[in-house]
Every structure is written in C-alpha cells, then in structure tokens.
Amino acid sequence: MITRQGLSGALLFVMRVTTSVSFAVLLSITTKHFELLRVLRIFKIPPVFVMTFGMCYRYIFLFVEIIENTYLAIKSRVGTSVHHKKGQSVVAWNIAHLWMRSYQLNEEVYKAMQSRGYQGEALVLDEFKTKLRDWLWLCLVLIISVFLFLFNLHVKV
C-alpha cells in the first residue's frame, strides 16, 4: 500500500539524486576536463590516479575515432543494412580488435613515457593560484549553504 510518508520519502530521494546528477553534469559541461583533473590534485588525490584518469579520458576519443571509422568503412562497403547475424559478428570482432589495440597502445604509451624520463611517479606543473573572485565565490557558496541548512531545519517535509 502506498502511504503518504513513503511517497514523500521516495520523492525526496528522486529529487536529491536528480539535483546531484544535475550539478555533476553542470560542472562537467561548464568546466574544462583538465581543470577538473587539477582540482583532484589539489584535493590530494594520488597523482598516479589523476594521471590514469586523464589518460583514460584522452584515449577514449582515439577509440571513438576508430569505432567511427570502422562503422563508416562497413557502411561504404555494404550500405546501411547488415544482416543481424553478420552485424553480431562485426560487433564481436570490433570489440576484440579494440581490446588488442588498447593493449598495444598501453605498451607503446608506456615506452613514450619512459622515453621522456617517467620512472613511476608523474610530476606536474602546478600552476593553480586562487584569485579574489575565487574567494568571493567560495564565500557566496558558503553563505547559500548555511542559509539552506538553516532553512532545512525549519521546514518539515
């Protein structure tokens, strides 16, 4: 049986998730990805994790390009319609090919890193400096947070 309390609880949960996801999406589409990576470094996330994350992001585009080109190559040779059985085998082959390619890439990129002196710990040029507007923005966010917290205390759902 659906109760008023259960319904409001579920609604609150859905709204919280939606708000959190919206903020995450808003952050990722309004901030450049390398700035987000820099922030991770400021929050003392281990450099190797941040670097791996950055490289994953970087090489996703290369793989997307490979997939796009493969799709176009198929289209140019067989047109738009592929029998579903053939389609399955093409997809399976592509997954295997991408796996092999990523494995090769892993070895080659490591060589490229070694060639430029990488010895297990990545050093980066840390250039982040806070400006007056950053502090003003932080104050504003804190004030809004405190206000919302106090507001929340007085409102019962």
Add this chain to the structure above:
Amino acid sequence: MNDLIFELKDIYYSYLGKYPALCGIDINIRRGEKISVIGANGSGKSTLLHLLDGLIFADRGTFMAFGVELKESLFNDEGFSRGFRKKVGLVFQNPDIQLFCPTVKEDIVFGPLQLGIQKNEVNKRLEKLINILGIKDLLNRSPHQLSIGEKRKVAIASTLIIDPDVIILDEPTAGLDPLTTRHIIDLLLEENLSGKTIITSTHDLHIVSEISDIVYVFSQDKKIVHFGQPDIILEDTVLLQDHNLVHIHSHKHKGKTHVHPHIHLEHHSEHHVDD
C-alpha cells in the same frame, strides 16, 4: 666530428623471440652528425630507433652509447636513466602515442619535469619553443582536437624541450603538407647547427639530402644493404627500386607511352629511361 656517441656491432633483435626485426646491424654515429635511415615498411627502421633510445634491448650484439655498453639493467639506476633520457630524445612515429596528457601544455612539459629540470627553466624553454613552432594557441587544447600537423609539431616540441644532444625522429614529415614539412626540416637543421645529432627515419626521399650526412638503406630482410652520402644513394635508382623506395611509373605523353622509375625527389629532373 670523430666523437663516437653510438656504436652498434652485429645487433640482432626479434619480437617475441620469433619475429626478426634487426639482423646484424652495424652503425657508428658521431656527435653532430645527421643520419637518415630509409627503407620499405617493416624493414626495421622504427625498431632501430627504439633501440637507440634505450627502450628495447638487443638479443645479440653490442650497443655502446656515450662510451658505455647499454644494457637494460643500467636503467634501473635512476641517475643513469635520467642522464641518458636527458641526452637522447625520440619523436615517435604516431603522435597519438606520444601525446598522452589531457592538454598540449602538460604534454610538452611532461619530459623536463620528470627529468628534474627546474620549473622556471621549463617555463622559459616552453615559451621559446611555442614561439618557434607557432603553437601558442594550442596550449590549453586537448591533443585529440588537433590536426595531424599540429600533433606532430607538439610531439616534436615535447622532445625538444628536454634539450637532448641526440634527437631521434621516426618519420617526422609523414602525411604533412609541404609548408609544415619545411618548418620541421628548418627546425631540425637549426638544431643540428647548434651541435645536436639528428637521426631520422623517413620515406620522404626529397628531404633526405638536406637532413643527412650519411644515409643507411634497410632491406626487407632487416639488414643494412647500403650506406653512404645522400647524393650517391639517391642517384642509385636500382638500389632504391630494389628496396621499394621508387616505383615504375607509366604515363602517356605526346601520344607515346613512357615507362620510367619514379623517385619522389625532384619531379622536374626525372629522366625517361625507356622512351
């Protein structure tokens, strides 16, 4: 010019122990020389360059670099590894491999930071290089957003910023437009004039005479079949034809069919061998 920096004697290398990539290679490279390695695809050029950069190690033979026999165990010593990487820089054939950082700027400064070069010095070198290569506007862009020419320039910058004594380049002008090719050659010649050793592997025969004092020709059986001065090598049409560096070209001209070897060197100086 008698200062020997690389000395390879009877070098053998194979992938997975069963696919030979280098078979009995002998090369001597002196400080300040310009060396070119030419040969068909899969003749072992890239493998040789990786070996010279201390990324792979020979199965057999001796490789002396800067008077020391180069072995994998030496690179376990951080001091030696750093010293070697500061002296030798490699520009990879595929810039997508070399550019692995989120932004162009991070990619360019990656090398010197790992090698312990002071940050203000790194910034100074960065400023100089981006002006020479004209890549200032690319600094905050992601490498995947760049064209092939821009990627190659950034890859070259990421090696040159280390300021190595030996610059190794794996097909630096492949797929580039003439103007970008010209920029890259001019940059390499300038580096050579300042005393740096330049080792290049290429298929572009029209750049060979400019960027080489000595040319090594690799064969399909992963051996050096010939070496010498570029003008002598480039005139040896039979040698180039035997190693897939020129092709037989047939065309119609004034109602007659002409067949002649086609060297991508100087199209206007081609001569017809079979009119």
